[in-house]
Amino acid sequence: MITAAKDFLKIYWPLVLVAIGGLVLTLMLMDPAPPKTIRFAAGAPGGAYYAYAERYQRLLAEEDVTVELIQTAGSVENLRLLDEGQADVALVQGGLATRGDAEKLRSLGGLFHEPFWVFVRDETGATQYGQLRNKRLAIGPVGSGTRLLAIELQEEFDGVWPDAARNTLSGTAAAEALIAGQLDAAAFSASPDAPYVQTLLRAPGISLMPFERAEALSRRQPALAAVTLLRGVVDIGADLPAHDIPLVAPVAQLVVDKSMHPAIEALLVDAAAAVHQDGSLLARAGTFPDPDATDLPVSRQAERYYENGPSFLRRYFSFDVANFLDRAWILAIPLLTLLFPLVRAAPPIYRWRVRRKIYIWYKDLRDLEARGRSMPTKEERVAITDELEDLQAEIGELDVPLSYTDDLYRLRNHVEFVKHLVMNTRPTPGLGI
Structure with a gap:
């Protein structure tokens, strides 16, 4: 496994460096x-x-x-x-x-939908929003959406109302005050699931005021939609409400x-x-x-x-992983585009580098052959064979992958061939390559 890893790094080490550099760059720029x-x-x-x-x-x-x-x-x-x-x-x-x-x-x-609920004590006799002008009406605190909407609707019904009709109670506190008789009416802009709305829908002596002109109000107030609280939708068994009630409602x-x-x-x-x-x-x-x-x-x-x-990533990965991949892919694509041609080019480049380590010795070998064949005396040719022996020893120290061993041994055989040639051929003056 270690040898395989070494061989892999020998071939692909430039790609590893590019990949690491690209990863660092991606993390920096994402x-x-x-x-x-x-x-x-x-x-x-x-x-x-x-x-x-x-x-x-x-x-x-x-x-x-x-x-x-x-x-x-x-x-x-x-x-x-x-x-x-x-x-x-x-x-x-x-x-x-x-x-x-x-x-x-x-x-x-x-x-x-966040209906504008207006609950009224039955004893007041009020059946329309405009009839609450002189009643004790809670419309929520300053800074609430209920209060702003209530005031806008008050302006639709006879302009500015007195302070008594703009009580600041809201939510559960307003509902409890209405049930206790401390208020004549209370307005809420809330979801039908709000606990105090559900309580008031069932409270005896308290009725939900309909907005018979809900469609007209929705035309005059673009933020409002006309909705209907259907008969029995709150409680089928108790037939609550006992009839359809038109309402106006902004959308939260x-x-x-x-x-x-x-x-x-x-x-x-x-x-x-x-x-x-x-x-x-x-x-x-x-x-x-x-x-x-x-x-x-x-x-x-x-x-x-x-x-x-x-997103596709959110369907299959956790939020953190999906978010990281989503941020990284934009930079990863050009990086992969760069790596693909490098992956294809790496093996040929590696083969050339390995073979070059072997073939580069042929220049020295041819030079020694030319010198040996041109030497006039045996003693001089023996000196050349000593150099060939040294060359053989140096070649023997080359480290090449096993798949290239045949090229290495072919070179060593050629060295032996040249040694034999130098010692057993007549000198040829002036030979040079």
């Missing part, structure tokens, strides 16, 4: 590795955003990527943290992004900083498919993630994923 830690602006604990962020955290942990969750007041703060570089990824309510956001941020796709989207590493983007889109593709009470399975349900430019990596699915 794109940087993706980060092992990312910051996720996740909303408030207990909310749907935070629950989804925790699922992303678990999925990315399986690929050895740590997700640090940042508690926020909601979508508006999430956007601010992304703009300021204090977060790498966030869930953001559709319709909130500005033109400045579009220059810095990229969407990885819409993830789920996954947003990243424009400089996010493409490999992490692909990992996030892969996680988004796993988390959101099963559908919900408002959308069929396979509806999300949706690259068209966004108000920000979709990243190129996400577009490729939606068109072709996971």
Whole structure:
């Protein structure tokens, strides 16, 4: 095995050097590795955003990527943290992004309908959103997407509303206050799976307010879609809700900083498919993630994923290995292109080098033959044979592969032949080669 390795290196040592040099050059020039830690602006604990962020955290942990969750007041703060570089990824309510956001941020796709739920105590008698103007209405804290959407809709219904209709309670706290009678109504922009939404859908004395003009609102507010909470979809046995309820809903989207590493983007889109593709009470399975349900430019990596699915390497290798190969192949291809002709050229070059070690002695041999045959006396020819003996000894020390031994022994036979020729032929004055 050692001999075989030596023979291999004798033939291919230039290729080994080129390969090592190419590998070093590839490692130096290839794109940087993706980060092992990312910051996720996740909303408030207990909310749907935070629950989804925790699922992303678990999925990315399986690929050895740590997700640090940042508690926020909601979508508006999430956007601010992304703009300021204090977060790498966030869930953001559709319709909130500005033109400045579009220059810095990229969407990885819409993830789920986030209906604008308005729950009202039955005793208020309110059946339309505009009738809540003078009621105690909670619309979430400053910095939340729910609050911005609620205020936009308030402006659709008679302009600026009083402060009492802009209470800052949100989430579970708002739901508990509504059930306790401390509020007349509460608005939420949340997934149907949010625990407080499920609680209020079943709470006695509290009703979900329909938006009968949902289609009209969706035309006036491009970020909104008209959706329907179908009869019985919450609980078939309890016939909950008891009739179809029209709603308006923005689409929550996954947003990243424009400089996010493409490999992490692909990992996030892969996680988004796993988390959101099963559908919900408002959308069929396979509806999300949706690259068209966004108000920000979709990243190129996400577009490729939606068109072709996971990369070939990601289908068969772990994230780390696939990412390394994906970054290295661009430089590996020209390196392999260079190596192929070298591989073909190496054996002929090696044969020439080995044979040259043998054939180079023929020049000395022919010179000694010419000198020996031209010597007039036997003593002088004997001196030439001594030189031939020395030549024979030097040739005997040549180290050549076994496959070239016949050439070596042929040379040694020729030396013996010349010795015999010199000692047994008449001198030929003036002979020279």
